[in-house]
Amino acid sequence: MKYQTRKKALILLSDGTIFYGKAVGDKEGTAFGEVCFNTGMTGYQEIFTDPSYFGQLMVTTNAHIGNYGTNENEVESDSVKISGLICKNFSYNYSRVGADSSLEEFLNKSNLFAISDVDTRALVSYIRDNGAMNAVISTDVDNIEGLKEQLENVPNMQGLELASKVSTKEPYFYGDENATYKVSALDIGIKKNILRNLAKRDAYIKVYPYNATFDEMKDFNPDGYFISNGPGDPEPLKEAINTAKDIISNNETLFGICLGHQVIALANGISTYKMHNGHRGINHPVKNLITGKGEITSQNHGFAINREEAESNSAIEITHLHLNDNTVAGIRMKDKSVFSVQYHPEASPGPHDADYLFDQFFDLIKTKLN
Known part of the structure; x- marks a missing residue:
């Protein structure tokens, strides 16, 4: 394993529900946005750089993210547009002839905070049943009340011009x-x-x-x-x-x-x-x-x-x-x-x-x- 002691992390939804995971890489961080999910088996790089996802925390439903790396020609804009990434298994190593870097390197260039080891099946099921809502992902797992206060100040997507x-x-x-x-x-x-x-x-x-x-x-x-x-x-x-x-x-x-x-x-x-x-x-x-x-x-x-x-x-x-x-x-x-x-x-x-x-x-x- 590349990172033996990754930081604990959480997803706090605006209704107070919490899911747990671990930070990708050796990062600490916090990111806010509307939590949503994409069911595509491939295309994560295109998703992350799609301007339509600006201001959103992306949950990927495919179990493995990063396994085929990234290619600089497979972007939809000049930078990562999602607010943060939530996934099950994050692949630090990749295997594709056409790749020119790992997903970790790609996300680091954009200073994007990501968490993995999340029960994404349970999270997606919850979003599907309760609707898209604002959320925060963070390694500040001992400051839940503080995160709740910050989350209350995040504007709702409805009525938001982006x-x-x-x-x-x-x-x-x-x-x-x-x-x-x-x-x-x-x-x-x-x-x-x-x-x-x-x-x-x-x-x-x-x-x-x-x-x-x-x-x-x-x-x-x-x-x-x-x-x-x-x-x-x-x-x-x-x-x-x-x-x-x-x-x-x-x-x-x-x-x-x-x-x-x-x-x-x-x-x-x-x-x-x-x-x-x-x-x-x-x-x-x-x-x-x-x-x-x-x-x-x-x-x-x-x-x-x-x-x-x-x-x-x-x-x-x-x-x-x-x-x-x-x-x-x-x-x-x-x-x-x-x-x-x-x-x-x-x-x-x-x-x-x-x-x-x-x-x-x-x-x-x-x-x-x-």
Whole structure:
């Protein structure tokens, strides 16, 4: 064993429930955030660097984390975005030809506090039954009352605007400037693989900060617009919602993913709500109501749009449903080139079932140009 005397650690949930484990490595530390779980068997590096997870304590349900190391090309942003990691077995050694460092080294670079040796089956079962809630992980196991006081000051995810914490500060370009198409993308927590998927379809992308206006984004003279995924509650994103409204009212082609999907719904007067524990994993079943086909999808969201309001909105058609709980997984506007999904077609965690959505976006662009 690399570390013979690791520090005792705990997870204290906001309702007072406690689970115990040990600190990863030789660290002492404390981290706060909303506790949530992801059921993916692989993809931990992508999860940890996904801006949509900003401010969350991640529980991984796979029993072994770190066993295949990390690769610098398999990140979704420029840094780790989760607040802390909770796992069962943390692998200090790794075995993969394509890895360039261990997960421990990767997390240390970001100064991320992690705990292992946790009964994650029991913890996930508890979250599933009682809902996502704020929590703290800490090696300060003898200061439970002090941790409780600090935890009370952590803001709830509902009503929390986080896009500004992860968005680019200045516009930047991605892809080949000589590409056939141009796309203006609103960054409210964009993943790198989304940009890769847009660029490989012969697009040159200009990425704008979360509070960019439609007038600013149209200066690029784009062929289409995109609103990204991201963290937090969508309803406080008034600037992004107004930008989406302007894009729509100007009859532009628009595609939204995850938080972007919720922003487009809000721009159409459809409200959102915080889910009991959200959808986070790489095998979520979705039915495409247009084709009748099923899709295995990657999902990561704690909010959803109101289905009844979407069904009663004369401008909106529901295109996809999540088959586990019948929540809305996709919509499109009937008389506009506007559509969005509540999952991640760029993730492609084995199945490429949802990859067609990027092609659909460019088909709409081509139709408008012709």
